[in-house]
Amino acid sequence: MGNAEITPSLQPKEQKKLSIISFSGDFDKLVATFTLATGAAATGYEVNIFFTFWGLDAIKQKQGRSFVGKGFLGKLFGFFMGGLRSAPVSRLNFCGLSPRIFRYLMRKKNVATLEELVEAAKALEVNMYACEMAMHILGLQKSDFIHEVKDVLGVATFLDISEGGRTLFI
């Protein structure tokens, strides 16, 4: 019997690409999303963030509560989703007190605030996309979002874009 030559299985090398599905819209989870996004982008990764459902709140142009959206229910949700400043913490929100406490602690300890992380993501050209389905439900349009949002996507396109890299759901 001859020696069998063992050929190592050829694994395609993972690209330096990180895609994040930002679903929750919670303050603490948005901090995690943007920390990962900016950290990866600063170390040479191509980074994509796909904002869907509550995550759409993070990329709204108009800050503060306003009746943005189509239809009565759309406008109602538009009102409750008041942008970054009113994002709740995912646990122990204490009726909106916790985000204020966290922001104070972050400033005091000189850790980047959520707003600083979002600005850094824009400066590092992190690709930001909005989910078509969630936008449709809430009656939102591309013009309701910050101009850095590159495009409105569906699942199939997102899967194409995130191919070959790592994907996280936050």
Add this chain to the structure above:
Amino acid sequence: MSTVKLDITKEHCPMTFVKTKIALSKLQSGDILEVLLIEGEPLQNVPKSSREQGFNVLEVSHVEGLVHKVLIEK
């Protein structure tokens, strides 16, 4: 060829290498970024990630206490 200074001694992860990357992206080729940083995570990550992205790390030196200086050429 000009030198730009960046002090990240008071920053924490990820802003240490995020601010370094943003500062580097604003430089012209041949410019130098002089970064002041602290021992630990910043000292480990800033020179490493700069090299990985093709920047030239000219010097890593100790200044005083926990503060170190890194010279990066674009």
